[in-house]
Amino acid sequence: MHKEKVVGKVVIGLLKGNMQGLGKDIVVSTLRAAGFQVVDLGVDVSPERFVDAVVREKAQIIAISISVDGTVSFLRDVVDSLNQKKLRDKVGIVVGGQAVSEQTCKEYGVDAYAKDAWDCAKKVEHLLKIQKV
Numbered sequence: 001m002h003k004e005k006v007v008g009k010v011v012i013g014l015l016k017g018n019m020q021g022l023g024k025d026i027v028v029s030t031l032r033a034a035g036f037q038v039v040d041l042g043v044d045v046s047p048e049r050f051v052d053a054v055v056r057e058k059a060q061i062i063a064i065s066i067s068v069d070g071t072v073s074f075l076r077d078v079v080d081s082l083n084q085k086k087l088r089d090k091v092g093i094v095v096g097g098q099a100v101s102e103q104t105c106k107e108y109g110v111d112a113y114a115k116d117a118w119d120c121a122k123k124v125e126h127l128l129k130i131q132k133v
């Protein structure tokens with residue numbers, strides 16, 4: 001009997017103010033190909049919608065794409081909202097896109113930075129393994 005792969009549910013979207021969804025669409029396809037359940041919220045997603053979707057979908061991961069520099073600060077609202085709902089320790093956050101980096105993770109308390117779609121799939125898998133799923 002082989003061990004089942006860690007499969008989880010990912011909520012993904014472009015953070016408020018970000019409208020170009022091609023990169024996100026590639027990540028969605030890659031995550032699905034890797035066996036994850038993906039809830040695609042689309043573009044221009046408010047921090048509240050990310051958190052509401054996590055609660056509604058019982059997702060373990062939020063994947064946020066950010067390509068517009070001026071919108072990075074909305075990450076703080078996502079993290080704060082998860083903290084208010086006492087979900088921050090149960091939900092992993094992965095960011096990707098032109099406007100973010102490893103430094104963004106440190107600055108905003110985000111779990112992982114993904115440089116491309118396959119890297120995102122690896123980061124999601126790692127976060128699921130270290131969480132108490």
